[in-house]
Amino acid sequence: MDSLFSVAESDPVFGREKAGAAEARLRTALLKAQYARLAKAQRSLLIVIAGIDGVGKGASVSLLNEWMDARHVRTLAFGEPTQEEQSHPFLWRYWRNLPARGKTGIVFGSWYRPLLAEAARKHPDQEKIQSLARATREFESTLTDNGVQIVKLWYHLSKKAQKRRTAELLSNPDTAWQVRPEDVKAGKKFERLRDAAALAISMTDGEHAPWRVIPAADPDMRAICTGRAVLAALREGSRKPSSHPSDTRIVAAAAQAPPTLQALDYTAKLADDEYDRQLAEWQRRLARLAQHGEFQDTAVVLVFEGQDAAGKGGTIRRITHALDARQFRAIPISAPTGDELAHPYLWRFWRDLPRPGNIAIFDRSWYGRVLVERVERYASATEWRRAYREINQFESQLLDSGAVVLKFWLAVTKDEQLKRFREREESPFKSFKITPDDWRNRRKWDAYVQAANEMFQHTSAPDCPWHLVPSDDKRHARIAVLECIVKALEHIRNGKKKS
């Protein structure tokens, strides 16, 4: 730990006359590097600003805005989470505000806050620290593997210099306002914050998302070091792969026998009158559950995947029929827009997450990454293989935030699909549902089956399993899905009642 901060705590001084020339060169270089990146638009850059309070972090943000072309830099400053932010996974607000490829975001009040706060406590909870650090590593890996570059700046100085800086500012009525109450507090517990920072940095430093310690006692030194660290990041050409953290959920999932499409019984059938009776029954139970006060604080995410013409749309309508239109949103997922392509692939799904009391129904989903993007080679093998872990982490974060996640695969046989394609072609108002894409996908039937089976294997966690629903008989499939949703929600309601 000593070597990490030893330079910064020696409070080095840059020298006024040298600084002027260095600044001029740096500004020109920063602008040049910024424009080169904008032109390429390959990766976005997140600059995380952190450090003990009262060391000039705010001034450094202003400086970057002044030295770079501020029109392509966005300061992302996060304070206490709002009510809406609190009701979503912790990382939600950071995901939603990611800059697009080519652009730069300066993050203030970053995802390091809980880790630093825990580590700085008198009696920190070691397990919590481990888990917060792991979540941070996973988040940063997912970003850096998907087009976001991260550099993290830790502003540091000696305890003496921090005290002196605060005292100087306070002594002058014109600058006293720059000292906030937390700055004074930070001075009082300098050692604890310092050790917490050293621990947090050591647990989250990596080639793909490096920490840089910025000596902050001398304003010139602080400014030049900030500029140089950002310049180095802007210039960094090729993507550094993250060192993949191990994923305990995948291991746990693999211990179970994963379901496969071949093992399903496709002969399951439901007679007309039995279907009508059961549909009314399950819709009634679903409506009662959804209207119930206990669900006002639960967000529900339903995921529908399956072969083309497996009956996803019809099944979804049978569900929404039992719901108040204000309570759900059906989200059809098609090819990403330009804006979506300029962000990590999970970004658009983060933006569509439901708030508590609401139900988001995804008609296709983030699993496209390991299905269509894999089979059609829109994603490289490295990318889609990595996606299993990224998706598991995403769903874990959803579950941890209290959301209910149910995943359905509606499975039809190749013969049944052909029958439905033909029916669609002949129906005047269903023909729009069948496109050349559908026929093309059908020719790759086996590749899709393989991708689906591997997906079940890697993403069926015990707490978030795949539900495979034989759908050659649409009525059977609809009832099976409704029943599964109702039973899952009833299970949760009963759990809540007990607690």
Place this chain on the structure above:
Amino acid sequence: MDSLFSVAESDPVFGREKAGAAEARLRTALLKAQYARLAKAQRSLLIVIAGIDGVGKGASVSLLNEWMDARHVRTLAFGEPTQEEQSHPFLWRYWRNLPARGKTGIVFGSWYRPLLAEAARKHPDQEKIQSLARATREFESTLTDNGVQIVKLWYHLSKKAQKRRTAELLSNPDTAWQVRPEDVKAGKKFERLRDAAALAISMTDGEHAPWRVIPAADPDMRAICTGRAVLAALREGSRKPSSHPSDTRIVAAAAQAPPTLQALDYTAKLADDEYDRQLAEWQRRLARLAQHGEFQDTAVVLVFEGQDAAGKGGTIRRITHALDARQFRAIPISAPTGDELAHPYLWRFWRDLPRPGNIAIFDRSWYGRVLVERVERYASATEWRRAYREINQFESQLLDSGAVVLKFWLAVTKDEQLKRFREREESPFKSFKITPDDWRNRRKWDAYVQAANEMFQHTSAPDCPWHLVPSDDKRHARIAVLECIVKALEHIRNGKKKS
């Protein structure tokens, strides 16, 4: 009023056998019309669903999703406003969720709720009704004039039929869940709701945003009439201009002598030491104000316009220097993206409005509509002339929601601009700030001056005036702006203390 609902209250029946054939034709036609619109992508369509409770509105939304290609239809269902929605102007959530050109949105829980609720009270407030109806007309005019088509469906039936429908549903345990408590209530005060609807419709019906009454007693009639109304709207080719509501604010503004750029004194200057002293003083006061608890429930919007090189960026940095980075967002406005072009021009500004306790600083703004878009002919004369009123309404809504709005024009002389352009060209890290666009704009100096003066004339309302700041001396301009902001916020704080 009688003729409005007389057909619907006769509870007409479509006839089962006729309905089948009509439905088949209608579905094919709807899909065709939907695809034609998507291909053209000229206008989006908002379908407002309203009516007395318990008449099958939800079923009609499901039906449209089934009959049309649901992938390009979004159901926009609004319930009770969330905390965040409540802290923004009432129309904020509707603006933010507008569909893009070519797409369709079905609005449930629309902006008619407050008007209908007030009109249905035992002793309605006539003035409130007038003001709500006017706000609705203005909102719909702005949308329909800017690429959004609106059709509004009112579902209606006789009192007897409504009672019978509710009783039938309730009598069967499998359908009783479809009856919500408000449906039963609606039956009890049928007449009052009916008269309220007639009043609201008569006050907000117009060629550009028409109401259609849908007979709702017979499910077939309801379905076919819904489909036909939507089909007619989808097919409607050319834009119907709105009948412009009069704007009282413009009249009020015109009564004052509007400021002009020619009348300014450009010789105002501030000496170096005086500037340093005043800068520290005003920044200190601004920082104190912003940190004050009284501002946690006030949203502040600062608008900066002015000639190129007038010093907007530098002035903004002097403001943000006094603020916590978590408290403000600087929003540079440049040419609209594809996504922004697919929406009304005000859409992107609605999305960037600050929440209470936050400050949004617009570096250029919605006034681009009457400045660059006018001079460069990106907007037609009809469009930019209409924009004065649309902008005034937008700002009125901001003010009504409790926001503080301050508008600054930083004004330089033509000579001073030339000097700064030359300086920028020579500076290695300022040269990026000068582009061929700047020189081109300069050649149109007089046209911009004229556009600016007319803008001051039409958009300087007494409660939201333009502040023209002579900026040939940057230091003078920065202090003038800071002083104006501080004094405005102090004025508001004092007002709050009194109340």
